[in-house]
Amino acid sequence: MQPDDENFLRQTFALARAARAAGHRPFGAVVADAAGIVAEAGSTQTANGDPTAHAEMNALRRAMAVVPRARLEGATLYASNEPCAMCAAAAFYAGVARIVFGFPEEKLRPLRNRTAAGAGIGLSCRAVLARPARKVEVVGPCLEDEAALLHDGYWSEATA
C-alpha cells in the first residue's frame, strides 16, 4: 500500500457503515488520487431497483461525471470489499490505474445467503483484469480485520 491508501480505504469503511445504516448493503467505495477524493459512494443496490448500483460502480460513475478521463488514469478505486466481476470491468472501462480493496470475496461468500442472486459470479477481480494489455494494479486484501467488522451480523439478519 502507498501512504494515503489506508486513509482512503478507511473512508470506504465509513461509507459502508453509512450505507448499512441507511438500509443498504454494507459496501463503500472511493475514487481518489494524490490530490484527494474525486468521488465516493455507498451501495444503493436494492431488490427492486438498479442491480448494478454497487458501491464501486456508483463511485466510478460519479468520478467519470466530475473529472476528465486523464485524471482517472492516475487514480485509484478503493473498495471496502473485493470488487465483483462487474465492478472490476467497470474500473477498467473508467480507466483507473489501481484498485485497493479491504475484505476478500472468498471470505464474504460464506457469510452471504445462498440464493443465486446473492451468491453472484465466482470470477475474481484479478481474473477479470488479467487479459488486457492495459493493466489495472490490484492490491488487497488490506486492513482485513477492520473490513470484516462491516459485515458483522449483517448477512444473517438481511432479508433482501
Next chain:
Amino acid sequence: MSRTTDDRDLALLRQAIAVSAAAAASGELPFGAVIAARDGTILARATSTEISTGDWTCHAETNAVRDASPRIDRRTLAQATIYASAEPCAMCASAIFYSGIRRIVYGFGETKLRQMLATRAETTGLGFSCREVLAHAAAPMDIHGPCLEAEAAAVQARYWNATSR
C-alpha cells in the same frame, strides 16, 4: 431451462441490431439491446450512451438492465430474454445476471469484434466471452449466439471502418 431460438427470437434480435445502427447514426458506439418478456413483449430498448455521457459503463445491455430493473418485477425478468447486437462483455454479462434475466441472444461475437478493433488500443476489451463469465454464475444461464452474425457484422463494419473515427 434452455430454449432454442425461434423466429420470434430472431425478429427481436433484428430489433436490437436496428437499435445498434440507430445508435451509430446518432453518434454513439454501434451497440443496441432489447429486453423482451417470455411472450415477446418488449420491456426495454437501449443503445450504448458512452459517447454522449462520458460514462464508459453505459453499454447498451447495462443501460437496458438499469432501465428495466426498477420498472419490471423479478418474476417477469426471470422469464425474459435480452437481445444484444453484439456479445455482452464481462461487465454487461454480470449486470444481466444480477438483474435476474437468465436468457441471452446475441448477434456479433466477441472474438470477431476484438479482431475488428485490434488496431484501436482505446477500445480493447477484457477478452472474455459472455459464456466464460457466466459459467461462474451461481445460476445456469441460457446463452445463444452468434446469431444473424452477417447482419450484426454489417453495422459493426460500417462503423469501425469509417475513416473519420
